Amino acid sequence: MFRPTKTTSRMSLLELQQQVDHLTTDVNYFREKHDAKKSDYSHEGAKKRWAETTTASRLRWAHLTELTAQYATAAYADADAIRDTLLPTTDDPTAQLAAEAAFTRISQRPQVANADAGERFEAIRAEVAKLAPSPTRTLILNELVDRGDMGADTVDAILAESSDEYRAAQKTAQYAAAASQGVLARLKGIGQTLDHPEVKSGQFSTFDVSNVPGADVVRDTGMVTDMFDVPQTYLPNAS
Incomplete structure (x- = not known):
């Protein structure tokens, strides 16, 4: 054999x-x-x-x-x-509150709040893309996906733009x-x-x-x- x-x-x-x-x-x-x-x-x-x-x-x-x-x-x-390393998470209630506050700030910025439906997506994406990896950013991204402001493909694109290794x-x-x-x-x-x-x-x-x-x-x-x-x-x- x-x-x-x-x-x-x-x-x-x-x-x-x-x-x-x-x-x-x-x-x-x-x-x-x-x-x-x-x-x-x-x-x-x-x-x-x-x-x-x-x-x-x-x-x-x-x-x-x-x-x-x-x-x-x-x-x-x-x-x-x-x-996973680009989307760290936390169970800390304080961090969750911080993420909600950050999401509110992004939503209220003039370039987002005053944008029409077509421009709002790009405005939100531009604002989120400025954020560094953190539990706060992860919670914001999840919130945007849950609200229908952003799709999973867009999240992947943002991560790829921010990380040569992931890309x-x-x-x-x-x-x-x-x-x-x-x-x-x-x-x-x-x-x-x-x-x-x-x-x-x-x-x-x-x-x-x-x-x-x-x-x-x-x-x-x-x-x-x-x-x-x-x-x-x-x-x-x-x-």
């Missing part, structure tokens, strides 16, 4: 793609062997033989599909952790999510081959994450998996 080179929950998108490459090689190897011998079996017999031959590959495919989805989630978790983490997460979809498309192609061995795996999607910013960032997916340095079919005594 083949042996994994490492077992870990921490990996990069590049490493995930490498595992998908290995699985593609494995499945196509089994497919070619199956194609050469399928005439030795009845239709049902060939289907049963294919299912038996690819049992391990199917498990690996399901695992890699879930891992890839978890990677994108982990990328957003990093951005969310930074976001970079957001962008990396977006790249990771988009790239993960490309890897999932490749896995979908492998799944088609596993269901229909006449379809060569990899012929529909050749997406490559190598040039995607942040693809080499190692993240904890929360799922422990076996990693291989070479395709399983090439390992000594591989079954």
Whole structure:
């Protein structure tokens, strides 16, 4: 039986793609062997033989599909952790009263109070953007969202404008999510081959994450998996 080179929950998108490459090689190897011998079996017999031959590959495919989805989630978790530091909270009643007073002051400023509906939003946004991260700012932002003066997307935009770190983490997460979809498309192609061995795996999607910013960032997916340095079919005594 083949042996994994490492077992870990921490990996990069590049490493995930490498595992998908290995699985593609494995499945196509089994497919070619199956194609050469399928005439030795009845239709049902060939289907049963294919299912038996690819049992391990199917498990690996399901695992890699879930891992890839978890990677994108982990990328957003990093951005969310930074976001939390920009939105500190407190249970101190005094701080809550201070936030309410600050909100009232913002609402009563001429550039806000005298603005029409279209200008009021921009006026409020400009005033809030001047505030440094603090429980008071967090309470004000929550109040603005609750009152319908500001949406969650606008809060994110304000945070991104005020923090280079958060802006970079957001962008990396977006790249990771988009790239993960490309890897999932490749896995979908492998799944088609596993269901229909006449379809060569990899012929529909050749997406490559190598040039995607942040693809080499190692993240904890929360799922422990076996990693291989070479395709399983090439390992000594591989079954």
